[in-house]
Amino acid sequence: MNAYGERLAAVVAQRGRLCVGVDPHLSILQQWGLPLDASGLERCAMTLVEAVADQVAVLKPQSAFFEVFGSAGIAVLEKVLGAIREAGALSLLDVKRGDIGSTMAAYAQAYLGEGPLAADAITISPYLGFGSLQPAIDLAVANGRGVYVLVRTSNPEGHEVQTARHHDLTVAQQVLEAGAAINRDHARIEDGVPGPVGAVVGLTHQALDIDLSRFAGSLLVPGLGAQGGTPEHVATLFGDQTPLTLPSTSRDIAEAGPDPAAIRRRTAEVAAALR
Amino acid sequence: MNAYGERLAAVVAQRGRLCVGVDPHLSILQQWGLPLDASGLERCAMTLVEAVADQVAVLKPQSAFFEVFGSAGIAVLEKVLGAIREAGALSLLDVKRGDIGSTMAAYAQAYLGEGPLAADAITISPYLGFGSLQPAIDLAVANGRGVYVLVRTSNPEGHEVQTARHHDLTVAQQVLEAGAAINRDHARIEDGVPGPVGAVVGLTHQALDIDLSRFAGSLLVPGLGAQGGTPEHVATLFGDQTPLTLPSTSRDIAEAGPDPAAIRRRTAEVAAALR
Numbered sequence: 001m002n003a004y005g006e007r008l009a010a011v012v013a014q015r016g017r018l019c020v021g022v023d024p025h026l027s028i029l030q031q032w033g034l035p036l037d038a039s040g041l042e043r044c045a046m047t048l049v050e051a052v053a054d055q056v057a058v059l060k061p062q063s064a065f066f067e068v069f070g071s072a073g074i075a076v077l078e079k080v081l082g083a084i085r086e087a088g089a090l091s092l093l094d095v096k097r098g099d100i101g102s103t104m105a106a107y108a109q110a111y112l113g114e115g116p117l118a119a120d121a122i123t124i125s126p127y128l129g130f131g132s133l134q135p136a137i138d139l140a141v142a143n144g145r146g147v148y149v150l151v152r153t154s155n156p157e158g159h160e161v162q163t164a165r166h167h168d169l170t171v172a173q174q175v176l177e178a179g180a181a182i183n184r185d186h187a188r189i190e191d192g193v194p195g196p197v198g199a200v201v202g203l204t205h206q207a208l209d210i211d212l213s214r215f216a217g218s219l220l221v222p223g224l225g226a227q228g229g230t231p232e233h234v235a236t237l238f239g240d241q242t243p244l245t246l247p248s249t250s251r252d253i254a255e256a257g258p259d260p261a262a263i264r265r266r267t268a269e270v271a272a273a274l275r
Numbered sequence: 276m277n278a279y280g281e282r283l284a285a286v287v288a289q290r291g292r293l294c295v296g297v298d299p300h301l302s303i304l305q306q307w308g309l310p311l312d313a314s315g316l317e318r319c320a321m322t323l324v325e326a327v328a329d330q331v332a333v334l335k336p337q338s339a340f341f342e343v344f345g346s347a348g349i350a351v352l353e354k355v356l357g358a359i360r361e362a363g364a365l366s367l368l369d370v371k372r373g374d375i376g377s378t379m380a381a382y383a384q385a386y387l388g389e390g391p392l393a394a395d396a397i398t399i400s401p402y403l404g405f406g407s408l409q410p411a412i413d414l415a416v417a418n419g420r421g422v423y424v425l426v427r428t429s430n431p432e433g434h435e436v437q438t439a440r441h442h443d444l445t446v447a448q449q450v451l452e453a454g455a456a457i458n459r460d461h462a463r464i465e466d467g468v469p470g471p472v473g474a475v476v477g478l479t480h481q482a483l484d485i486d487l488s489r490f491a492g493s494l495l496v497p498g499l500g501a502q503g504g505t506p507e508h509v510a511t512l513f514g515d516q517t518p519l520t521l522p523s524t525s526r527d528i529a530e531a532g533p534d535p536a537a538i539r540r541r542t543a544e545v546a547a548a549l550r
Contacts, residue, residue: 025377064374064381070391071350078345094378098400099339099371100430102300106339116345125373127402127425129432150402155375157404164439164446171439171446 001144003186004121005193008057008146008218011090012244013192015057018271019092019220021250022048022061022080026068028251032258038072041065045080048254051263053087056271060220060248063095078116090120092220092246096150098125098133105135112139112147121146123200123220127161130178137182137197146196146218151175152210154202154223163209172210175199183216194218194244203229203247208237218244224270225252231273247274276419278461279396280468283332283421283493286365287519288467290332293546294367294495296525297323297336297355301343303526307533313347316340320355323529326538328362331546333521335495338370353391365395367495367521371425373400373408380410387411387420396421398475398495402436405453412457415471422472423495426450427485429477429502438484447485450474458491469493469519478504478522483512493519499545500527506548522549 001007024044026036032047034040045061053059061080066073077093084091097107109115111122121140124133124147133149140147152162152172162172169177176199183195195217201210203223212219219238223229224247231247238245249270256266276282299319301311307322309315320336328334336355341348352368359366372382384390386397396415399408399422408424415422427437427447437447444452451474458470470492476485478498487494494513498504499522506522513520524545531541 023378025381027377062378062381064372064378064385067385067392068381068388068390070353070385071346072391074349075346096374096400097339097371098373098402100428102302103298103337103339103369106300106337106343110339110342110345113343115343116347117342125371125400125402127373127400127436128428128430129435129437131432131435132430153375153403155403155407157406160404160406160441160449161402161436161439161446162404164436164441164449166435166439171436174435174439 003144004140004146004196005187005218007120007144008090008244009193011057011088015055016271016274017244017246018056018267018274019058019060019246019248020052020056020253020267021248022059023250023254024065028254031255038069038076041069041073042076042079045076046083047258047260048263049080049083049087051260052253052267053084053089055264055267056089058090058092058246059084060092060094063093081117081119092121092148093119094123096123096125098128100128100132104132108136108139112136112143112145121148121198123148123150125150126175130175140196141186146198148198148200148220149175149179151199152201152205154204154227170209176210176212176215179217180214187216189216192244203227203233203237205237218246220246220248222248225249234274278419279415279421279471280462282395282419283365283519284468286332286363290330291546291549292519292521293331293542293549294333294335294521294523295327295331295528295542296523297334298525298529299340303529306530313344313351316344316348317351317354320351321358322533322535323538324355324358324362326535327528327542328359328364330539330542331364333365333367334359335367335369335523338368356392356394367396367423368392368394369398371398371400373403375403375407379407383411383414387414387418396423396473398423398425400425401450405450412472416461420471423475424450424454424472426474427476427480429479429498433477445484451485451487451490454492455489462491464491467519478502478508478512480512493521495521495523497523500524509549
């Protein structure tokens with residue numbers, strides 16, 4: 001399989017850079033008049049995916065909303081990942097896993113291997129140190145997949161950990177530097193191709209307190225829409241400094257449903273505003 | 276349901292404080308001559324649980340090894356959690372989840388609610404700030420359950436984040452102080468009853484670089500056995516300073532299998548050495 005960065009650049013060139021979150025929250029199931037069980041979950045998630053997966057570059061299912069229903073929910077997640085693949089979009093599974101050694105390797109195998117939950121990319125969490133994530137990065141590189149490491153999140157409490165300092169760097173910057181060291185060997189910035197290590201950076205900050213200039217990875221930027229982020233703020237915060245910035249929205253899209261045509265229309269509007 | 280601290284103190288008083296990890300790693304399945312699929316996973320995990328769940332206080336299934344097999348693996352995890360409950364042990368599900376807002380609330384509902392993956396306690400990760408974990412803490416308190424927050428892990432890379440400083444405190448100490456503020460309202464230290472917020476602290480450190488004196492929560496201490504930790508080192512590091520310290524081992528126990536009698540014998544030996 002081609003490198004993740006190549007695949008991402010290709011699909012974004014065709015479809016634009018909007019990432020649509022697949023967040024089948026119970027409140028959305030309720031709003032759509034669906035039963036609050038795995039069958040309602042499936043209807044909601046598959047409606048979203050079938051509506052937009054041929055229209056946007058990246059879909060981001062949020063694992064938590066599937067885990068709520070145990071194995072029945074995870075079976076729905078398997079279907080969702082398959083449907084995203086068939087429609088030619090990339091799946092960025094939001095699982096925020098982070099562990100060490102053979103456990104981290106098992107998470108990598110679960111989501112970046114060839115099993116039923118294989119995704120094109122996943123989010124991972126570096127509380128145990130960036131080095132602990134190496135098994136996921138290695139498998140991602142080997143299998144043409146990507147990882148998005150939590151760096152600087154959108155919530156107000158994030159700074160307690162993310163702006164703490166180790167030697168001269170904040171935790172967030174240190175994670176970026178470690179990711180940059182890997183991306184350097186894979187990215188072709190001049191062609192708009194990012195490396196396999198992405199970063200999660202929220203859209204709610206007034207200004208960035210991190211330096212992305214050497215990162216050479218794509219950015220997942222949650223917070224567009226319901227959380228208050230605008231396309232203009234995406235441009236203000238990120239400009240042209242990274243090869244690929246993927247603003248992500250979910251609630252706004254889901255609330256346009258359950259009519260697939262309305263979901264597609266809303267998605268097209270948000271995508272157009274991002275140009 | 277009684278508070279988690281009460282339930283933990285009661286079962287530890289009866290059975291001792293050893294926590295046995297249920298880590299059905301592929302290498303263990305291979306060693307036991309089991310198929311490398313969900314049926315082998317089930318045989319391995321259920322053999323471990325049935326062998327020791329009436330003998331130890333706490334069993335800690337590692338979610339990653341179940342997630343590898345997708346929904347079929349998660350169905351096995353549901354059975355494992357049910358079998359632990361029926362045998363009168365507490366389940367401490369190692370999932371290291373950490374997210375924000377409605378997503379964190381969904382993780383809490385998945386594991387600390389009443390669904391098929393309900394556990395007595397879970398591990399959680401504070402990269403997004405301790406405050407982001409509040410939905411899990413609230414539901415744990417409401418439902419008589421516990422959470423174990425990653426604080427100071429056993430792996431060599433952990434210090435990059437965990438000893439970074441925010442104002443005058445390390446990230447690890449800051450997490451402990453935030454947990455202590457919650458435990459204060461729930462713990463009855465004089466009776467050996469900890470609060471609902473536990474901490475994960477590895478056993479591999481030569482000396483502790485955190486102050487646990489005011490924490491008032493139980494400690495999950497991985498690293499006994501295969502990772503090199505000894506019962507003597509548990510005593511050296513933790514002394515009597517916390518109401519309940521739960522040293523955890525997994526590989527040593529699993530490698531005694533697949534004979535249930537041998538698993539029980541090895542478990543009894545490790546438990547006896549901890550007294």
